[in-house]
Amino acid sequence: MLTMKLYNIAHSRAGDKGNTLTLSLIPYQETDYNLLCNSVTADRVKTHLKDVVVGEIIRYELPNIHALLFVCQQALMGGVTTSLAMDTHGKALSYALLEMEI
């Protein structure tokens, strides 16, 4: 089976709270919601973002708006205020999730 990047079928916005990174994952077509639920598990995201997320990843399903939310702990190198990272907020990491192939 052919693989494709999440970028092709979904969009995402990153957010930050302290050292926690939030990543939404929203399919362009609501009919792709089940596909994302089945193939983008918290475990798979944890593997994909192994260089970024140190802590646990919790996945929330929001069937009301056909979207997933990944809450990634210990992901911002200490958090927005004291990180040495280029992108202290982790704002650009939405597109890191969209690099994942399914």
Add this chain to the structure above:
Amino acid sequence: MGKAKIRIGCGAGFSGDRLEPAVILAEKGELDYLVLECLAERTIALAQKRKLQDPEQGYDPLLERRIRSLLPLLVQNKIRLISNMGAANPIAGAQKIIEIARELGLSIRVAAITGDDVLAKIDPQWPALETGEALEKSGSIISANAYLGIEPILKALQSEAQIILTGRVADPSLFLAPMIHEFGWKTDDYDLLGKGTVIGHLLECAGHITGGYFADPIKKPVAGMAELGHPYADVFPDGSAVISKVEGTGGVVNLQTAKEQLLYEVINPYEYFTPDVIADFTTVHLSESGRDQVSVRGGTGKNKPATYKVSVGYKAFFLGEGEISYAGSAALERAELAGEILTQRLKDQFPDLRIDYIGSSSVHRSNFGHSAVPYEIRVRAAAKALSAFQAALIGEEVEALYTNGPAGGGGVRKGVNEVIGIVSVLLDRGVVEPKVSIFTHP
């Protein structure tokens, strides 16, 4: 009370946001309320530093420019402004607004909300929520501000003040308060408060829901980004709303922009904590009801937390940085050699030294197997230091690569910044005493 609809606009989503979208909202938006959200977690700690240096300062640095352009429109169109531009000094901010009103010959009543500054009420021995260790162990504490909720804003609204200037207030509360005031919602009707909080959350980042920070020319093209309009919501007494923007402005309001914003910075969609309510976002329904129109229904809530969250600002460290670029053949190899030299010269003194290769893996901390060699690459060195003097060594070492490093390095930039960190504690509600002070002209 008893209005069938109110219109609330959001003309700024952070301190440095563009100035003119709010002016367009005030001019053409037929608003009842304009909210300017200008206070991020760390912004208030920086404002506190300015206030310590000058007791007349400490409000938002753009307050004067924003108010000067908005005030005539607010008065003419009878729009009430609610903003956290008071930052660390709402009283001085209110006095500045009165001064501007006097200059422009406009009558105005301003309410300043204080009481969020709880520096005198926290104990440096209390454990920080993030670290579990005593607050003072993080560093020298410079500010402590509780996230206030709707109560003082409601009092200010009852006072007929046309401008309400706050310090630290939970962002959604800035929007929820006028809904409660106009529709007579009970402050323990948590389902309605949950719905209003959802609407506030959708609006609070201004351009986020009108296509700002959303656009992607390939997958999510947005027209008119240079003249992006900021949003308003028509809110109804049942807690539903329609979000849109001023006709003719750039950007887009659609299901996709609304969904991205609904989940933005949410760490538990079942329990979104504010000082007013714990809102449930999993019961929200969104639909497109017209061009640049999204209808919001649903959202529920339960009893508010017993404590206020307090952001504590502390002096963390001095950040030293330096950057240098390499381009053309063997750019990556020369950049990596620069990185090795810097590591060798700095790692003993700066154990947490970070070397980034900008253009390769600096932003995502990985390149997910994309191994294409970039034509040009920029090396960045960064480290924490105890003094500005020590932090400057990072940039100095990068600059010294001009005569001691790999061939063809250029464009050195170096910098030192004092970094303020933020940790949190919870504080009993009874300890916090929000206060409303009124200033008028004439």
